[in-house]
Amino acid sequence: MFFGEKLQSVRELNGLSRKELADKLNLSEQAIWQYENQYTVPKFEVANELKKVFNVKAQFFYTEPFATNISKVESIAYRAEDRESRKKAKMETTFIDFTSYFLDKFESKLNLPTSPLPLLRDESIQLYNMSMETNDRLLQLEKIAENARKRLDVQSNSELLYKLELSGIYILEKNMGTSIDAYSTWASQEKSFIILGNKKKSAVRRNFDLAHELGHLLLHYKIDMDSLTKDEHKIIEKEANDFASFFLLPKEQFLKDFSTISKKSNPESYLDLKMKYMVSIGALEYRAYKMGLLTFEENRYFYATLNRKDYKKNEPLDEDIAIIRPGKVRSLLDLIFKNHLFSLNDILNDYYIDRSFLESLFGIENKFLSKYSEESNREYFNNSNIVSLFAKEN
Structure with missing residues (x-):
């Protein structure tokens, strides 16, 4: 029996509309709709093309x-x-569904530590709700950011991605086009995700994306993002931006470091701070201005210089600071298959997918799993064996 739902899900997983898939197959959009709703069944030739498009087996x-x-x-x-891209959100839920399903399967063979993030989220929401009573939203957001930085033990912004992955957040890279930088979500079983676009972006701007999405995860749990008005959505986004600024640039230390800047209106004067905090020049000046460390005239001159030198697109040192890629899922897969907790071939055969399907799903390089796909005659652990991720060596 042909399951049209499977075709729809794998189409959405690959970010294709019915028309885009129809064009690839030289079919009508109506034909794709009929397949997905099981009014008709694809011919053998069409099914054969579908498996090539989606890196799956015909079965x-x-x-x-x-x-x-x-x-x-x-x-x-x-x-x-990205507000106009909300129609793509359904496709992203399909992506989260697939990644979460396979992560759950792989992690079933591991003893994992309890993530501190749900508790931190609940603490953050409690502090956030206090701002409704005190009418001092920014002060509470700063307290939330300071508490989050302390609880996640972020000593340096250069280790932010690693610390977020260590906290239990699944961070993945995905091709989302040129208009979407990142998004975040809570899935079932208290599983949290940050999805980063894989378009070329500087390390410092990616750091801000990470902190911004952390703000959403901690502050905006169970808010119906789809029903917000445009103005409500702007408020939510500003809160995430403010949180990111407070989180990345802790007040006391930033005040001390900023006092060393001789010419506050000159963007080049911020380069040392950029290297220390791994934050863009623009974000550094914005934080300082909001703290009252620059006058209105100094702020205007700063942005005039920023625009004149085209630093809003490319800042000094952007090319020199290496971009750190997510490593948690890559390490998980390596651990699972290297220790033979699962057979890669069994996974591919059980779900009728190709190796490239998993590599694309998790945003890892092509042929990363190739060293495990040809292993045979190995003794694999049975389903009763569980391996601790943090087991002590004898």
Whole structure:
């Protein structure tokens, strides 16, 4: 039996509309709709093309769906400039459904530490709600950011991505086009995700993306993002931006470091601080201005210089600071297959997918898993064996 739902899900997973898929196959959009709703069944030639497009085996479409109802469209936090892309949110829920399903499967063989993030989120929301009573939102956001930085033990912003992954957040890279920088969401079983666009972006701007999305995860849990008005969405985005600024640039230390700047209106004067905090020149000056460390005239001159030198697009040192890529999922897969907790070939055969399907899903390089796909005659652990991720060596 052909399952049209599987075709729809794998199409959405790959970010294709029905028309885009139809164009790839030289079919009508109506034909794709009929396949997905099981009014007609694709001919052999069409099914053969579908498996090539989606890196699956033909049998994939003839087995029941396995990754469903894990994430919700209203829980996905897009950036304000991506507001018009909300129609793509359904496709992102499919992506989260697939990644979360396979992560759960792989982690079933591991003893993992309890993530501190749900508790930190609850503490943050409690502090956030206090701002409604005191009418001092910014002060509470700063307290939330300071508490989060302390609880996550972020000593330097250069280790931010690593610390977020260590806290339990799954950070993945994905091709989302040129208009979407990042998004975040809570899925079922208290699993949190930050998805980063893989377009070329500086390390310091990626750091701000990470802190911004952390703000959404801690502050905006169970807010229906899909029903917000444009003005409400702007408020949510400003809160995440303010949180990111407070989190990345802690007040006391920043005040001390900023006092060393001789010419506050000159963007080049911020280069040492950029290297220390791994934050853009613009973000550094904005934080200082909001703290009253620059006059209105100094702020205007700073941005005039920033625009004149085209630093809003490319700042000094952007090319010199290496971009750190997510490593948690890559390490998880390596651990699972290197220790033979699962057979990669069994996974591919059980779910009727190709190796490149998993590599694309998790945003890892092509052929990363190739060293495990040809292993045979290995003794694999049975289902009763669980391996601790932090087991002590004898």
